[in-house]
Amino acid sequence: MTSLGTALRPVVLAAGLCVTAVAGQASTVSMVEQAVNIFTSDSVTEGAPLTVDVGGPVPIMAGTEFPGFAFGTYDVDVSGDSIEMTFVNDPGSLGISVYDASTVDQYYFEFDREIVSAALGATTTGFAADVEVIAPGTMASSVGGFVPGAPTDFTFENGGVLISIGEGTDLNLVGTGGSLTVTIAPIPLPASLPFLAAALAGLGLVRRRRAKAPGGAAADRRPVQG
Secondary structure (H helix, E strand, O other): OOHHHHHHHHHHHHHHHHHHHHHHHOOOOOEEEEEEEEEEOHHHHOOOOEEEEEEOOEEOOOOOOEEEHHHHOEEEEEEOOEEEEEEOOOHHHOOOOEOOOOOEEEEEEEEOOOEEEEEEEEEOOOOOEEEEEEOOOEEEEOOEEOOOOOOOEEEEOOOEEEEEEOOOOEHHHHOOOOEEEEEEEEOOOOOOHHHHHHHHHHHHHHHHHHHHOOOOHHHHHOOOOO
């Protein structure tokens, strides 16, 4: 094989590996950058939005990413393409279990990639929920927290998803173990990204091989004797 063919072989190999790896991740997210819960209710917070819980960053794994989130109210299990919130509390122990028009329980989730679509999936009877995609740079705020010192200002650099549980929700009907699911889809990776990464990786391999050759990289610059 010619020296040019020898040099190109690691580039082609790196390209194949890179494209395979990225293609497998193209349609899912792998990290929850932020999870934020803000609650508002006339009867509980006097109409003021208060921070309940904040989590992240957390890598998406096989188990539950946020067990007992929002003061032990929900187990939040995130996969690469969905969010499942399972009610794990006792409705009778909560300050409010039936949501009126003044009550909204908001859950913001930011991921390592921008989300382009989200939809409410399987939902237990008793939930009244909406879901929306939030744009990169979206900000949210509260006037305080249920716990002193809780953060009150949030910026979601990558955007994400907002799940709002509101009027019409009856947690007595939901019951312990009831759940709601939201499907999500991140923005596709640029088509040129795998090839750019492969080219850079391949170039690094070629340079390292030349550096290890007898005489080092300078050997390639020696004039050919005619």
